[in-house]
Amino acid sequence: MKEKVQNKKAAVLQAALGLLSEQGFQGSPMSQIAQRANIGVGTIYRYFSSKEDLINDLYIDVKTRLAQHTLGNYSASRDVHASFLVLLRNIVDYFIENPAELIFMEQYANSPLITAATREEGLRMFAPVNHLFERAKDEKLLKELPMEMLSTLAYGSTISLVKLKLFGKVKLDGATIDAGVDAIWDAIKR
Template sequence: MNIQLDTQTHKKTAILESTLLLIKEHGFHGTPMSQIAKNAGVAAGTIYHYFESKDELIRELYIYVKDKLADEILKTDDAGRPYRDRFLDFWVNQCSFFIEYPAILYFLEQYINSPYAKRFAGSESKQFNTKVKPFVAYGIENGLIRKMDYELLGPIVHGSIVAAAKFHLSGHHAFTTDRLYGMAEVIWDGIKEQESKK
């Protein structure tokens, strides 16, 4: 085991997690590098050993949280089960993840609506591209989901997940797992290929 490598990985993760929490509280502009370093328990100069600039840190944080999200979304996936059931898990796992980790939800919301999304348009999580997008594409290509562009389907599914998570986090209603599955079924009924019983 390379102890030095483990220490470096730990420091980088601490910086990313520190940034995530501070951005939730203060936004992008209200989170200086000095505060990130202090909150992560590293020297101010150390942060630049891992990230050339704050912009680079934000870009890597985006990929970091999308990797975590991709792992969580399909953590229970089993290709041998009916696609409908897999989709319900896909929806509920993502919503539950956002409820458990609101800092990630709020970071992604801020990122998508900021200049960073355009500036780093080519930066995306490999995990997301190799796991999540193919899962959705499979449903469309095999006639299980209505034929539509992925970029149109995404806001329908993702938007419902975000809205449900925010509603829960706001304290308006504490959704149980059963209620989340009930909402996921409504979304499935809206996007499934109508002739499909699978």
């Protein structure tokens, strides 16, 4: 029975991801999410109290998968430069394979629909990345800029690289993406 419940909840999250990425918040009524998930609207409300609640759960769901992929082959024992390259390349690879998740995250990461508690949980999942930035700062490897600016520059550039691959007119092979990731490191290092 629990597996059936999980499958329905997963179906709702998957349907919501697709519709929200395609049509946005206003263009994705719960009835359409239910239809795409092949369940009744009332069933959605067994799992989520509102569309905002659904979006917050979906945000955590996406962040969880992104964190697992990003940190999957990460080791704090590597040197800082190699660690950054691994993490950034993992983010690139994840979003190239999951463009709907990229679109969703771009729409909702800074949205007032995402609660402070949800944001905090998302940040907690990426604590090893924050520790890496702190380690790089302690080793005096990064530019003298606020940590938030450095991480925004790195993440924003990484997402731009993904978008270039997905939506740009330029064909990027693996070696070119690797060179782009290394250029992102060059942008924030001393």
